[in-house]
Amino acid sequence: MLRWWCNILKNNIKVREQIWQCVSEISDSQLNKVVEEGQWSIAQVLEHLYLIEKLAVEGIQEALASSEANPVKLRRIHLAADRSHKVQAPEMLRPSAEYQTLKQLKNKLDNSRETLLKCIEGVSVETLDEKSMPHPVYGALSLSQWISFIGYHEQRHLGQIEDIKELLVL
Template sequence: MQINEQARETLLSEVSGLTDEQLNLKPSTDQWSVKQILEHLFLMEAAITKTIQQQIILGDTKTVDEKPIHFTVNRSVKVDAPEFAIPSEAFATLEEMKQKLAASHEGLQNLEKTADKKTLREKAYPHPAFGELSLYQYIPFVGYHEMRHIEQLKEVKAKMN
């Protein structure tokens, strides 16, 4: 969870001081606002946590190689968000988004603390970019995914100025 904690600290630092209007401002029609990036991160973290929980119980035991999940931060490779993680156009406040992110993060933290590490390593779930990914690797993947979107967030903020 170290990468996840580092990413979350950076993320919250990046949005600190933004007004709710700035948060919801889209730099262009085909780009997400900061709020949409935050919502996407919340949706992904919550969905991955739920998937890991389900796979611990229902998933088959399989051996998979460790994948280079650190490449997730490479934004030169375009990846479309899965349908369930596409953010809405609805207005939200920074406080609302922080609460959602705190809740999803707490869920992942609790899962990481309580799940049997052996089970997490012995079970896997398909990832759209990496193929079969161990449940164990899905946890730091969330942090790398967040780091990827922090770079996107910085670009959106730069276009605001």
């Protein structure tokens, strides 16, 4: 069980590193450029990732503060990485059109990740498995599934970032 948990955290770290590597050579103006009408810029994708992680942290903190255990069945959250199925982000998780620098977005995402890791530090895998919170697509997920979802979700959006990057004139 502990090995599985370590793999989740390693995957989340690996995907985040891939994102930073992918955007490292992009200027702030390119980062904020919308290449197709109705689509997000890379900056907006990064802000969306921040909003998801922030929401997850808030929910995890609330669930951990509750004495109530509410285990749920396992969901196939690995499918979140599958970009062949379009999913509309709920309004609260949609990014703004505000111009942001890579430094600003990196700070936001680094802080949300640090907060997530501090939030679960010392919490047993069993506790993360027996407590749950709602997910807008999958329904109720255990806290451990939520943490795993973050990595799969970022993997999905890494592909989106790569697609946008290809359309940019670098």
